[in-house]
Amino acid sequence: MHLLLEIPLFLLIVLYSYLEAVVKLFIPAKRKSVTGEIVLITGAGHGLGRAQAYEFAKRCCKLVLWDINKHGIEETAAECRRLGATAHAFTVDCSKKEEIYCVAEKVKKEIGDVSILMNNAGVIAPTDLLSTEDHEIQKMFEVNILAHYWTSKAFLPAMMSNNHGHIITVASAGGHIVAPFLVTYCSSKFAAVGFHRALTQELAALKKRGVQTSCVCPMFINSDFVKNPSSRLMPPLEPEEVAKQVMEGILTNQRMIFVPPFLKVNVMLDRFLPVRAVAALWRLNELKFDAVVGYKDKEN
Ligand SMILES: NC(=O)c1ccc[n+]([C@@H]2O[C@H](COP(=O)([O-])OP(=O)(O)OC[C@H]3O[C@@H](n4cnc5c(N)ncnc54)[C@H](O)[C@@H]3O)[C@@H](O)[C@H]2O)c1
Helix, strand or coil, X not given: CCHHHHHHHHHHHHHHHHHHHHHHCCCCCCCCCCCCCEEEEECCCCHHHHHHHHHHHHCCCEEEEEECCHHHHHHHHHHHHHCCCEEEEEECCCCCHHHHHHXXXXXXXXXXXXXXXXXXXXXXXXECHHHCCHHHHHHHHHHHHHHHHHHHHHHHHHHHHHCCEEEEEECCHHHCCCCCCCHHHHHHHHXXXXXXHHHHHHHXXXXXXXXXXXXXXXXXXXXXXXXXXXXXXXXXXXHHHHHHHHHHHHHCCCCEEEECCCHHHHHHHHHHCCHHHHHHHHHHHCCECCCECCCCCCCC
């Protein structure tokens, strides 16, 4: 089509999309059923992963729970069974590719094809860049993003051949907006957001529209992952509250799940406001958390 025709068509599509979004605000979204799905959650031994496992358990899913912490994952599995679900606990170190591939084979053989994969395990080291140890930088990338590749390579083929499934990427507010003393963490979460967005496009290009994708971007969660977090505009939420909002997003196949939803406004302002205004917004929000700052200027 000629460019002069395509431009008005593009503007019409923009207008239509905005109108559709406004109309959808007033129409309750359709929720899908996840009953009977095989759901694998990494990092399910504590915090958000555990609370999300309980949400899936209440909906009678077959749970496959992974964590490096044996005690934590067994506790989560026991509670899921009490809630009426089938639950299998595996001790897996998600920073190790071979371990992921090996346990994934076991899961496929003994339990079946995973149809919902939630890459949730995460690690953080809140320190200034120069004081962050090399092994900490490596670990954050291994767990927060590389593991998503290995689990997806293990479980996505079955979802694609059935044209049915859901890949949930747990990123963070730190995958859209940045903070000092979280350089590596934010970089790894920006990578996770990029992974989700590119995978979404790739599945559409391959016409695998039955395989859904969601990216979960929470602000602070009261899980002890970050010590003493606070924010004036978006105070920390309990893992159970976050898991409920995430479940709503999953059931309605939302692509980007911001928790709390106001975070989306913050992300948009961060993108479009001038630099000075972004700094003022930062001061207004009074975002705080414990960080180890080892760097000392020679003149101090
Ligand atoms: N807590 C927050 O404020 C916050 C905010 C935004 C995003 N997130 C993200 O949410 C996810 C869950 O965080 P959380 O707050 O529940 O933290 P959490 O520490 O309570 O839970 C993380 C779980 O991951 C497990 N884990 C860590 N390393 C692992 C490894 N190598 N292999 C397997 N399991 C491993 C831990 O044992 C733990 O059970 C993370 O990806 C985190 O980055 C957290």
